[in-house]
Amino acid sequence: MMPEIRTVNVIRYVTPLREGGSMPAIAEAGDGFLYVLKFRGAGQGRKALIAELIGGELARAAGLKMPEIVFAQLDAAFGRTEPDEEIQDLLKASTGLNLAIHYLSGSITFDPTVTKVDAKTASMIVWLDCLLMNVDRTCRNTNMLWWNRELWLIDHGASLYFHHSWQNWEEKSTMPFAMIKDHVLLAYAGMLEAVNEPMKALLTPELVRRIVDLVPDEWLVEDSPFTTAEEHRNAYYHFLTERIQSSDKFVKAAIDARSALI
Numbered sequence: 085m086m087p088e089i090r091t092v093n094v095i096r097y098v099t100p101l102r103e104g105g106s107m108p109a110i111a112e113a114g115d116g117f118l119y120v121l122k123f124r125g126a127g128q129g130r131k132a133l134i135a136e137l138i139g140g141e142l143a144r145a146a147g148l149k150m151p152e153i154v155f156a157q158l159d160a161a162f163g164r165t166e167p168d169e170e171i172q173d174l175l176k177a178s179t180g181l182n183l184a185i186h187y188l189s190g191s192i193t194f195d196p197t198v199t200k201v202d203a204k205t206a207s208m209i210v211w212l213d214c215l216l217m218n219v220d221r222t223c224r225n226t227n228m229l230w231w232n233r234e235l236w237l238i239d240h241g242a243s244l245y246f247h248h249s250w251q252n253w254e255e256k257s258t259m260p261f262a263m264i265k266d267h268v269l270l271a272y273a274g275m276l277e278a279v280n281e282p283m284k285a286l287l288t289p290e291l292v293r294r295i296v297d298l299v300p301d302e303w304l305v306e307d308s309p310f311t312t313a314e315e316h317r318n319a320y321y322h323f324l325t326e327r328i329q330s331s332d333k334f335v336k337a338a339i340d341a342r343s344a345l346i
Contacts, residue, residue, distance in 0.1 A: 085307065087141045089298055091155040092184065094121065094162060100171060106241065108173055109172060110187055113156065119184035120158055122241065125177025130303040132241035133183040135200055138320065139216045139240025140185070141295045146212060148205075149236040155300070156184035181300055185238060191231035196223065196268055198346050199230055207279045213289075214261045214334040215327055216243035222266045246323075250309045253319065257326040260337030270342050280335050289325050296321045307322035 092113035101108045101120065106128065111121040123129050136152060144150040160179045166172045201209075209228075214222050220242035221227050227239040246256050254275040264270065296317050327334075 087145065087260050087295055087298060089153060089155055091157060092299055093157045097166060097175070111184065111269045113184070117155065118187040118189065119154065120187050122183045123174055123178040124180065124267060125174050128241065130306065134299055134303055135243040136239070137299060139243040141217065141298065142216070142287060143237050145291055145295070146208060146283055148208060149234050151186040151188055151236060153320065154184050156182040158182055176339065181302060187227055187236055188231040188236060191229040191236065194226045194228035194230050194235060196200055196226070201235060201269055203236065203272060203274040204279065204337070206269040207275040208283065209269055210264065210273040210338055211254050211276060211279055211283050213267060214264055214338055215331065216240060217245060217261050218243040219245060219263050221268055223268050224270045247316065247339055253323055257323045258330040258333060262333045262339045265341040265345065270338070271346055273338070276335050276339050280331055284328055284331055286330050292324050293321055
């Protein structure tokens with residue numbers, strides 16, 4: 085099933101989530117649901133939103149649990165009555181199209197000392213994070229939630245970190261991911277070889293193209309090393325498809341890191 089992203093209008097700022105430097109917030113949209121709102125005007129700006137969108141939809145396509153992602157429209161008048169000056173500045177800088185993730189009410193942060201993860205699921209998540217070069221799924225910050233007795237992935241904004249400079253990105257597309265040694269699920273990931281081919285089969289070039297094409301032009305044209313939004317999208321597409329094609333390299337590195345760990 086190919087991805088589709090709804091657009092919602094933000095109608096109420098509920099509360100900030102003061103985590104890291106991005107200052108996400110819980111907000112209510114016009115459809116009556118609560119969302120974790122990620123702002124284009126935050127520290128990493130549109131780059132984090134692009135990584136969040138691509139990473140989250142690749143996770144969903146691979147069959148992993150991922151809350152719904154929506155585009156969130158923020159009106160220029162929104163937040164004028166917000167008393168906190170820092171939050172008001174963030175809202176002003178984020179007028180336009182932002183990203184939001186469905187809020188999983190009642191969820192708890194995944195704790196590896198309390199909840200065990202089966203080898204296949206752990207291996208799929210480790211594989212995905214190798215693909216995305218996700219530096220932010222560690223014991224310090226697992227970026228996973230336990231909800232309705234299932235493990236859900238959240239927050240892929242620190243993925244694809246090469247795109248903050250785009251230096252040597254073609255070369256990086258086939259490199260192992262050294263920081264996988266710090267992954268919170270690496271010790272459980274005993275089926276990395278077994279999941280490699282099935283994951284590659286799921287994340288086809290056609291699917292990658294459809295996911296990359298979801299990225300709005302307005303997130304791609306500002307502060308970009310590329311001439312057009314389409315060139316920018318094509319670079320993401322080529323990076324991801326090349327990396328998937330050469331996944332044996334990052335899988336081997338992850339298996340070696342796991343061997344050293346256990």
